[in-house]
Amino acid sequence: MLDIKQLRRRPDDFKRALGRRGLDAPLDEFIELDRKLREVIAESEEKKAWRNRASGEIAAARRAGIDATDKIKASRKLGEMIKALDLMARDIEKQLDDIVLELPNPPLDDVPDGADESGNVQVRAWGSPAGFDFKPRPHWEIGASLDIIDQERGSKVAESRFTLLKGAGARLERALINFFLNLHTTEHGYTELFPPILINSESMRGTGQLSKFAGQEMYKLRDDDLYLNPTAEVPVTNIYRDEILAEEDLPVYVTAYLPSFRREAGAAGRDTRGLIRQHQFNKVELVKFVRPETSSGELEALTLNAEEVLKRLELPFRTVSLCAGDLGFAAAKTYDLEVWLPSYSGYKEISSCSNFLDFQARRLNIRYRSGGGKPRFVHTLNGSGLAVGRTFAAIIENYQNEDGSVTVPEALKDYMGMERIG
RNA sequence: GGAGAGGUGGCAGAGUUGGUUGAAUGCGGCGGUCUCGAAAACCGUUGUGCCUCUACCCGGGGCACCGAGGGUUCGAAUCCCUCCCUCUCCGCCA
Numbered sequence: 001m002l003d004i005k006q007l008r009r010r011p012d013d014f015k016r017a018l019g020r021r022g023l024d025a026p027l028d029e030f031i032e033l034d035r036k037l038r039e040v041i042a043e044s045e046e047k048k049a050w051r052n053r054a055s056g057e058i059a060a061a062r063r064a065g066i067d068a069t070d071k072i073k074a075s076r077k078l079g080e081m082i083k084a085l086d087l088m089a090r091d092i093e094k095q096l097d098d099i100v101l102e103l104p105n106p107p108l109d110d111v112p113d114g115a116d117e118s119g120n121v122q123v124r125a126w127g128s129p130a131g132f133d134f135k136p137r138p139h140w141e142i143g144a145s146l147d148i149i150d151q152e153r154g155s156k157v158a159e160s161r162f163t164l165l166k167g168a169g170a171r172l173e174r175a176l177i178n179f180f181l182n183l184h185t186t187e188h189g190y191t192e193l194f195p196p197i198l199i200n201s202e203s204m205r206g207t208g209q210l211s212k213f214a215g216q217e218m219y220k221l222r223d224d225d226l227y228l229n230p231t232a233e234v235p236v237t238n239i240y241r242d243e244i245l246a247e248e249d250l251p252v253y254v255t256a257y258l259p260s261f262r263r264e265a266g267a268a269g270r271d272t273r274g275l276i277r278q279h280q281f282n283k284v285e286l287v288k289f290v291r292p293e294t295s296s297g298e299l300e301a302l303t304l305n306a307e308e309v310l311k312r313l314e315l316p317f318r319t320v321s322l323c324a325g326d327l328g329f330a331a332a333k334t335y336d337l338e339v340w341l342p343s344y345s346g347y348k349e350i351s352s353c354s355n356f357l358d359f360q361a362r363r364l365n366i367r368y369r370s371g372g373g374k375p376r377f378v379h380t381l382n383g384s385g386l387a388v389g390r391t392f393a394a395i396i397e398n399y400q401n402e403d404g405s406v407t408v409p410e411a412l413k414d415y416m417g418m419e420r421i422g
Numbered sequence: 423g424g425a426g427a428g429g430u431g432g433c434a435g436a437g438u439u440g441g442u443u444g445a446a447u448g449c450g451g452c453g454g455u456c457u458c459g460a461a462a463a464c465c466g467u468u469g470u471g472c473c474u475c476u477a478c479c480c481g482g483g484g485c486a487c488c489g490a491g492g493g494u495u496c497g498a499a500u501c502c503c504u505c506c507c508u509c510u511c512c513g514c515c516a
Contacts, residue, residue: 046485071496079496
């Protein structure tokens, strides 16, 4: 959520910044409604002050045994007017919310221009895709022939886009989760969390997952006000909702492994095979709560933490800075990590690291007390570190051998208890 | 799932015959006195949001907030309704 006071003060700046996203924000309408709202509030509060005074006088009169019927009558009339004004205020507020909650975060200045994916800019690349002296196969074929990925039976138990992992496959999934968490907790200074997997609508709204457009993606429980976790960003960022943190507690670094569920509405026909786009997938998330002055550097550090995972696994990847038009709703700046996948003959997103500035914190009301002064909003950041299924696929494809076996990456040998699969 | 108790300021804990109670008191925190310094003692101070005045800050005035939402009333932390949560006992289970 944007800062309404800032919006009020310099709407043109916001209009320009949001324009970089290709958005024509209805800010004129906002300014007009906002002006009207304050007018109504002022009138209502003035009448309330009057009523409060009258109530005191009625009390005093009663104690003195004086009749106050006329005062009570006048006060009653005032009450009706106040009720009407408050109703009007609430209506205007609702209209304002409808506008403000749909306004995305303005991009930071160093975010490249561009309307879509094609405007993204590579900032660095690591490793080089291995050449194969045989025809490399996609991970779903290798997985099937090694009998470690079973998509038919996954579908039998649930439906399509659900997968059954078997034997070394199940072991690899678990190994990756452990490896990620161990790296981040022991070497990168993150505290491990294991939050609830079912999430209430208030938390979903807080991080923006429940806005008009995004609501389609979530699995909702029929009998309860709960959703299946779409990304650990939601439960983890919400842990401090409505809290004021002590400045000395910042920065907070937390990491969490959590199964994630998405309906993938609108993705029909895309990535239909293999582990790339599943309804249920595992992910290790990195989340930071930081002081505003530090968030820019914290994003660089968080991105490097995610990159480190790929380096340890010796998987070639590149890092791209998303252009203004490709940024997610709440992000002011995002780096995507893309891993090399032979089956795509290209790079595929495996992590997305974003700085939200105070956009999420304002909506979630997460603040910290600076010195002895007023509470200020923290900045929040998050990134995948990493998506487990896509890492699984990348390992199978990049480490495949001509005989159909897969070499276990050095970093995973202890976790796997084997040097090769198959 | 059954029965009961309860949700008040950073914490603890008053206040429920409705009326200067934003809320006693204690602790903690901050500032000061004292001290070479510290402790103790004493004095003062100590919530958040919004509206408004002044040029932003500081400050002044106002409104709101005692789990959430609604209701009764001139007036509600105090009465009524709905929901949420916590605790205790029983049952059940991992």
